[in-house]
Amino acid sequence: MSEQLERLDRLPLRTNLRGLSPYGAPQLEVPVLLNVNENTHGVPADVQAAITEAVAAAATGLNRYPDREFTELRESLAEYLGHGLTRDNIWAANGSNEVLQQILQAFGGPGRKALGFPPTYSMYPLLASGTDTEYLRGVRADDYGLDAQSAADQVRETGANIVFLCSPNNPTGTGLGLDVVEAVYEAGEASQAIVIVDEAYHEFAHDNTPSALTLLPGRERLIVSRTMSKAFALAGARLGYMAAAPEVTDAIRLVRLPYHLSAITQATALAALSHREALMADVEDIKVQRDRIVTELLRMGLKPAASDSNYVFFGGLEDPHAIWQGLLDAGVLIRDVGIPGHLRVTAGTEPETTAFLVALEALLDGQA
Ligand code: PMP
Structure with missing residues (x-):
């Protein structure tokens, strides 16, 4: 147990909170952030x-x-x-x-x-x-x-x-x-x-x-x-x-x-x-990027799940943590959701999605 958790545990905490860490995905300073399913197109x-x-x-x-x-x-x-x-x-x-x-x-x-x-x-x-x-x-x-x-x-x-x-x-x-x-x-x-x-x-x-x-x-x-x-x-x-x-x-x-x-x-x-037209146009573009990720991952021999969301969950990875780290080293943060062989990526803007796909393919080629 970390020192911080030990200090917490000395408090009269409710029993069901003992030993827990606060929930939250890492908030890192990385050029391409595709880890928490945000809308990366920004506010129009x-x-x-x-x-x-x-x-x-x-x-x-x-x-x-x-x-x-x-x-x-x-x-x-x-x-x-x-x-x-x-x-x-x-x-x-x-x-x-x-x-x-x-x-x-x-x-x-x-x-x-x-x-x-x-x-x-x-x-x-x-x-x-x-x-x-x-x-x-x-x-x-x-x-x-x-x-x-x-x-x-x-x-x-x-x-x-x-x-x-x-x-x-x-x-x-x-x-x-x-x-x-x-x-x-x-x-x-x-x-x-x-x-x-x-x-x-x-x-x-x-x-x-x-x-x-x-x-x-x-x-x-x-x-x-x-x-x-x-x-x-x-x-x-x-x-x-x-x-x-x-x-x-x-x-x-x-x-x-x-x-x-x-x-x-x-x-x-x-x-x-009351100004939602431009927002809904961005949603359409995100759907295009999402479908592009699915198509490209299939081409790379991976197993993306069918997606109706702004992210893609994909399997077929021998060492997902190594891929996650390799992407991070290339400036692309995605999500390791702790499911063996799988990772999850948010569909970003076209350039962000390209950065992810290019970095991933290079890592997979390097492993082959
Ligand atoms: N439901 C689901 C399925 C989510 O993925 C999230 C956020 N990632 C939320 C609810 C909560 O979102 P928010 O509190 O930002 O509305």
């Missing part, structure tokens, strides 16, 4: 200008607490999502991590169980632990797929109170069929399970991939979570949101801190939502 100039203007206007009223109900922002998010949703269906917080935490605060807790299907988003177990919710690790097929029957059986067998379905899944990038969501929802009837579909990367899905938003009518235990960190290139602004039945958003109001969304955050998100 017109969106930057709109945000600057909106934040300047908000600054004049910073002596007052912000609109605790962020009504205008909820209206704008509902309009963006469509599907007949209104502001009563929408909730938002500082990143979808905070939305997920609030869901666990409201519906998890001691004596309750949350079920996830690893490999999946690594924050789920940490959010569970932070709220004293038991985290159950479900099972996927050997190819990391998850079918409706298997997922529903696991929900029934565990009697989970909360189910995390990540679609497209992080780190694999692959989307889930809506049949899986429907089956999990039905299977959760007995335990009254809250079913969360984490669609953080939905905007990058191939055309016509339906969203779980289409399943919301009549399903009051279903929550669809989204974020402005990825498609909207606003990871630094921290705005995540969810759509659900109005009674679910009311339940979240019981645990949210008053005024949790700052006036600056609300103004920033609203400005980006």
Whole structure:
């Protein structure tokens, strides 16, 4: 145990936090950063200008607490999502991590169980632990797929109170069929399970991939979570949101801190939502780079997973850590997600993607 952890451990910490290290991917100074699935295209100039203007206007009223109900922002998010949703269906917080935490605060807790299907988003177990919710690790097929029957059986067998379905899944990038969501929802009837579909990367899905938003009518235990960190290139602004039945958003109001969304955050998100054309054009380019990575990795003899996200998970590597280090030495940071033989790379701009592909091919040639 490191000296720092030992010092921490001498504190009267909660038992389930003992021995833990804070979560977070390395933040290194490297020319090409493709490790945390950000939108590397940057904020388009017109969106930057709109945000600057909106934040300047908000600054004049910073002596007052912000609109605790962020009504205008909820209206704008509902309009963006469509599907007949209104502001009563929408909730938002500082990143979808905070939305997920609030869901666990409201519906998890001691004596309750949350079920996830690893490999999946690594924050789920940490959010569970932070709220004293038991985290159950479900099972996927050997190819990391998850079918409706298997997922529903696991929900029934565990009697989970909360189910995390990540679609497209992080780190694999692959989307889930809506049949899986429907089956999990039905299977959760007995335990009254809250079913969360984490669609953080939905905007990058191939055309016509339906969203779980289409399943919301009549399903009051279903929550669809989204974020402005990825498609909207606003990871630094921290705005995540969810759509659900109005009674679910009311339940979240019981645990949210008053005024949790700052006036600056609300103004920033609203400005980006009303200037989204250039952002959506960048999403199209990212999809092109993502598909290019898949094609090129196949040509190099590697095994990329099908991706509906802005990143590609790939296998077929004998020594992934050596490749990760070699790429870093070449100025390209990608992610070692700790799965044998695999790495994950974010689709960047065209030059960044080229830098990754060129450096990777050189390393593979060097190993051959
Ligand atoms: N869900 C998934 C699947 C993610 O990959 C991430 C971030 N990497 C998040 C949620 C959280 O994103 P944010 O808090 O920035 O909205």
